[in-house]
Amino acid sequence: MRLGLMAVPLAFFALFFAYPVVAIVGRGLKDGGQWQLGRLGTVLSDPDVLHVLWFTLWQAAASTGLTLLIALPGAYVFARFDFPGKQLLRAVVAVPFVLPTVVVGAAFLALVGRGGLLDDLWGVRLDTSVWAILLAHVFFNYAVVVRTVGGLWSQLDPRQEEAARVLGAGRFAAWRRVTLPALGPAVAAAALMVFLFTFTSFGVVQILGGPTFSTLEVEIYRQTADFLDLPTAAVLTLVQFAAVLGLLALHAWTVRRRESALRLVDASQTARRPRGRGQWALLWSTLVVIAVLLVLPLAVLVERSFAGPGGYGLVFYRTLRSAAAADSTFAVAPLDAVGNSLAYAAAATVIAVLVGGLAAAALTRPAPRTGPARRTSMAGRLVRGFDALLMLPLGVSAVTVGFGFLITLDKPPLDLRDSWWLVPLAQALVGVPFVVRTMLPVLRAVDGRLREAAAVLGASPWRVWREVDLPMVRRALLIAAGFAFAVSLGEFGATVFIARPDHPTLPVAVARLLGRAGELNYGQAMALSTILMVVCAGALLALERIRPQPRTGSAGGTPIDHSGEF
């Protein structure tokens, strides 16, 4: 049963993930059928490569630290304070996370880049410094920390702290000895996730880093696309792969520790209006941070998209419609990219929900109870391995996957080179982890005995799923689909390789426009980014509406925050 459910996801991953990645690594490290493992050493002692490695590491560490510093107070504010407009603000905070990296890059370019807002006002430019990258990373990952840590924080029973206070602990001591240890694993999990995202950062660094700054992923892209140096790219891919595996293992470990029994309560009971000057100051400073760091870049992006040569107007939007006005590299009107992107993302969403849904179902099936204990623990390990496998696309170089698609899926029986499906397949790969992460906690929260109760009442396994599981996960399924859609829409690293020149997606078109000189190109990039942002934000805000209401009731429902896993 479980194996049957696993078959489809496994086949999908084998064909469209493992095969291309292995093939490209093999091509890089093999010469005339001989493994050239010496290349590992050669590449890894190259000072340029070491420089990239070092930069990748320290910028990820710095981004993570900075994000925690800025977002943890925000997590507290969202967890413990009640204030008007909180729901809306929560949605606003979540928007950056689903924005395509390219849009974020464009927005920060418009804020701190050449001719950006700060440049206009005070002549300050940060796009040549690492600060632009770090700030963009904070922008991106603010929601990760607020949701992961804040989600748990809001469900921690305040009475635990009160118990400590009664036992003689001061306010700070109570927080440090009771709340902090409970939050620790969530903070660690969030930090690791931020580190992972920033470690493999591509679009942001590609746009904001210029020639000076290059992460591993950007370097892999340069080596493959610009220099056609496959051996170096292959070694870098392996290095990144190893690092990501380590990070994911660490993350899985912290998440498992987080599952240790905590007394959780309904989040709506723990928040109250801020009291005293200190709490109001904290609330206001959080609002200012959100306004400056999250809202301002996007506002500037929108402003730039309307700031034509002759004052504000729709000139950049209007010219998007004609191929002629665009640069000669565009065989089609840039606006066509909108239609392409939507169609690709829709197809990718269907694939991702199907594959991810089956995988999540397989992961929640109760372990077979028949055999002796040894076999169940084997099965447990198998399931855990499967779980980790599903997370891999989050961290493995998308560039490698994209390039791998090109060189492996070009011969029968899998000749997809000219197929329209090539792009959605690659995008679905990135969407699957999100679908699994969204579905899994909900499916796991369904009490196994509820299924047993249905079975005893005469429901066959299929009926059990339809009658018990489906009604509970319907909302999660929609949310997962929305996530997959937004992620597919913004996918850049793989798509940039495989999207055909006459069929660009929005992020690819934006990147191309930004890569050219000229005010029109710049303005069009801003306009396209704005469109992309509106579509993504729209998708997310629609999701916020279908977020499950907290289930009250005695039937054992635990409150669920779907973003809790990120």
Next chain:
Amino acid sequence: MTAQAGSTARELLRLGGVTVRFGAPGGRPALDAVDLDVAAQEIVCVLGPSGSGKSTLLRVVAGLQQADAGDVLLEGRDQAGVPTHRRGVGLMFQDHQLFPQRDVAGNVAFGLRMRRSARAEQERTVAELLDLVGLPGAQRRAVASLSGGEQQRVALARALAPRPRLLMLDEPLGQLDRGLRERLVVELRRLFRELGTTVLAVTHDQGEAFALADRVVVMQDGRIAQSGSPLDVWQRPATEFVARFLGFDNVVEATVQGEAAVTPWGKVPVPEGTSDGPCRLLVRPAGVRLTSAENGLPCTVAARTFRGTHVALLLQPAGGPQMEAACPLREAPETGARVGVSFAAEDVVVLDASAG
């Protein structure tokens, strides 16, 4: 019911050598070669402390847990390979497990829908059952709005609706408060009698078991320690474990010689026909009689506890372990008083030496 009386003797459920192991092979099994028969229309209550394997027993019968060895027969048919949903048994879960997204009617009708009965019939059955469990007109209520007792009644109606041939109850009243519990036990017994339901219930509460059951089965560490009518088990606990589980702590080493046994408390009369030799002896508190200090075994009253209908005395004899005595309210001596003790043969039970 009388028309079927001839067939009631037939076993509806028969367990033969059922064994279930969790964890490491070679470890103590959760169920160890359990044999158990339940006749049609019989109410059997499995009684035991937590961890004695009671719930596992129900899960094996329901097909939710596969047995490592042994057979489960329902109406003479082997159930190996029959999936849960085709066994035609009902199971009321300890914490009810009502479907939170369905209303009361949706919960009660669930089993009928699975059997594809007509909608009109479903509605009629739901209304009937809700009347029966004392919740008339509750069809449209949300499950979350029900109190614990109401949830319990809905769970019962849901389990009864598809007319299971065997109804199993897992700690049916476990989560309810005491008053409600005592009332419901009486209601349940009347209901099951009326409907002619065959019931297999498990509980750790002896009061519940004795009030509900025709027959009580005491389990210990995955094995059946004793099986018999409530009166039987209460009066003649078979082993020291059963005696202590029922709350009897006056158990001593003894050597039987003729009509009496030599114990640390002196000579204690034993029932007629007891064979000579060493054994363990239970003296129920009612069989510990107080006499004047000069007669009988001299004891000091170490503690007294008011029990409503009587006073429980903890007595410390000059030699041997402490013993408990039940004493009428008016005659109870003060703590520290010196009393004499004699034993009544009808309240002395010779325990099975092999177990406990």
